[in-house]
Amino acid sequence: MHFPDNIFAIILLITGMFSLWVGLAVFYKLSLAVRWFGAIILATAVWAITYGLELSSVDLSTMLFWTDIEYLGVATLPALWIVFVMRFTGKEAWLSKWNLSFIFLIPGLTLFFKWTGVFGLQYAHISVSKNTPFPLLNITPGIWYQIHTVFFYMMLAWGIGLIVTKFKKAEGILKRQNRLILVGAMIPWAVNLIYLLHIRPFKYIDLTPFAFISTSLVIGIGLLRFRLFDIMPVAREKIIEALHEGILVADQQGRAVDLNPQMKKILGNQKRSYIGDTLNMLFTEIDLLKEAENQPEHGQLEVSRKENGQTRFYAVTITPLPEQKTIHSGNVFLFRDITDRKQNEQKLEELNQLKDRLFSIIAHDLRSPLIGLADMIRLAEEGDLNSEEFISLLPELSKNIGYTSGLVENLLYWAKSQLSGATVNPVLFDLQPVTAPLLGLFQHNADEKGVKIHNQIREATFVYADPDMIQAVLRNLVANAIKFCRQDDFVFINASSSGEQVTISVEDTGVGINKENLSRLFAQENFTTRGTVNEQGTGLGLMLCQEFIEKNNGTISVDSVLGKGSRFSFSLPCVAHELVDMH
Known part of the structure; x- marks a missing residue:
């Protein structure tokens, strides 16, 4: 240097x-x-x-x-x-x-x-x-x-x-x-x-x-x-006056002695002055004075309040005001609105559950048939299966492909509904033309099992809903009905009007559902049982049905008698109503 x-x-x-x-x-x-x-x-x-x-x-x-x-x-x-x-x-x-x-x-x-x-x-x-x-x-x-x-x-x-x-x-x-x-x-x-x-x-x-x-x-x-x-x-x-957090100062007896404008807003601005009011008068949901005595210095707790018909959550920090080393003259309560955080935590929990559910479906229900298909194709390519053996396996191969296709279709519908909110496009439409193609779609499966399908919905049966969603619901319900039917059983598709509601039902004379599984059907729980000839299910069909019906201002229910059959019913408005917000 x-x-x-x-x-x-x-x-x-x-x-x-x-x-x-x-x-x-x-x-x-x-x-x-x-x-x-x-x-x-x-x-x-x-x-x-x-x-x-x-x-x-x-x-x-x-x-x-x-x-x-x-x-x-x-x-x-x-x-x-x-x-x-x-x-x-x-x-x-x-x-x-x-x-x-x-x-x-x-x-x-x-x-x-x-x-x-x-x-x-x-x-x-x-x-x-x-x-x-x-x-x-x-x-x-x-x-x-x-x-x-x-x-x-x-x-x-x-x-x-x-x-x-x-x-x-x-x-x-x-x-x-x-x-x-x-x-x-x-x-x-x-x-x-x-x-x-x-x-x-x-x-x-x-x-x-x-x-x-x-x-x-x-x-x-x-x-x-x-x-x-x-x-x-x-x-x-100046800062305290401008704070977005509410500040309330109370004396030893729990009487309000000072508060900032934000605190008045939290209390509803129902009075010109809250000075002298006790904490028990201001907060009926919780004993703040008792909580202050039990909390350590700068202790924190959460409280909820009803405001304008909505529940809001606050993180309350309690700071004692010292008069001497062991004597407190009162407490300062700082209220911080954490409603958005609580709502985000709830949404995050729901998204985590959705993620776990998706991974579970992909890992178990989708992976297994794909592995089976891959093994079968590999054996054919390597010459370990002759033509006759390969042809004999084609029906099983076709079933696996049909199952996988149905699972992917339902999975995509359901995931879109959960993650981004499926867009509802309601119109007033006739149910009969929508249900008619279902006969052709499932006729081959029904004929193979010896099941008869009867579409008893009459023309000019109008509902106000999203046609694509309702078609997906009916497709899943009819597929389920055939799955649990035996030879010579029947599937009936009906509709009846009552005031501003139309009730659509898919009824079968199949094996029915036991009480344990009946309580799980609409509990947002992913499970599946095999059909009468060992058909697989996707585990998503009824969850998808419930989602779509509720988003079209409808309700869905089920009645079943073990050994005699099941009836799935859902109601839809037949006039325009404001639909559930999908976004």
Whole structure:
């Protein structure tokens, strides 16, 4: 290293020394919240000074020595920033020991990887470029460098988001101070982005420390001119008024002594003032005072309330107000609306169940016949089956193909209905032309088993529904009826009208259903039983029928007598009604 002979190093050294002095003054003279900003200034100063010394160096070893010290500022800046913002915005409760440990975990790992150089995680390759006006460090970033960069931007964005969210309704000097902080935070973000886009002086110089020095000066102006942190109690009051969380302060007797506008909104805004009302009057669903006595400090519980006919859920944080070390003068209740989260958790649980159900069907019902088909074709290709044996297996092959085709068709219908919501296109249509093709579709299967199908639906039997969905329902019900019929049994398709409803039934004289299976049919449970000649089922047909009927404003039911047959009935409107929302 020699005396700085380039403007970049000189600027960094001078401004870095100035920032070091300002940071020490802020750290030792001002309050705790401001000390964290003082720590930011100190980290910036360390970065600036050591980077200036790096730019003054001429050999690799000296440069790396200064970068090791430089990283004391580089690695810790994002963590110091988010801690400062949390304190500035009144989020001290978030800064538990565990949370602080997590916030400083990545900076700690960054320092470790930089100082040890293990596996090239921080710097994959380092060299000195001398094709510049003065020697510069040429760095190829490692994978951890990228991780720390993402962490840097996440902390910066999170901090800015907290400031914008909590202070967007600020007025007067509060608005000016917050604008100043935001501008100061945006400067290094923008400059570092330019650096990452490889827009750099002399190809290698990082202007980010210059930007952080500028930020320190901007915030410094705010400290001197607006006395930012002297008005923090006022800012706190403004924040509480603007909070999206409800805040309720109660005394030892459980009487409301203060609450913010959001809390009034949660309570329904039914009164001009809730001061003096007891917690039991305000919350009949839960004894909040008793819960406060039983909860540890900063305890949390969930409560639900009926609002405008809907149930809303709140996470309630209870913080005691200390009067002396062992005496509390009351409690602060913070209500955070978690209705969306609870609904999302429920949807996630439903999606997980759907995923498990789909995988189960694919793994068991679809995989087995496909393996059988593949084995049969492989034997034929290898010559292990002669023509006569292959022809004798064709009926079984045809059954397997028919089963697999039906399973895939039902699976696609059902999965689409569950995942994206099958679109309902209701029209007023005549049932008779829709059911007539079913006779031709199942005639071959019925003839093979000696089953007679009678379509007794008359012409001009109109329903208001989606024709494709109703055809899929009838196709599954008729297929089921034939499956459980014996030779010389009958299948009847009927329809009857009553007021604004039409009831359609598919009845058979087959073997019937035992009580245990009868209770499982419409329980959203995937199961199947074999038919009278060992036919397989998809396990999805009746689930699909229930889905489609309910989405067409109908209901479905079943009656069965073991040994005598079964009757599946479903009702549909015969006039236009608003359908169930499918989206």
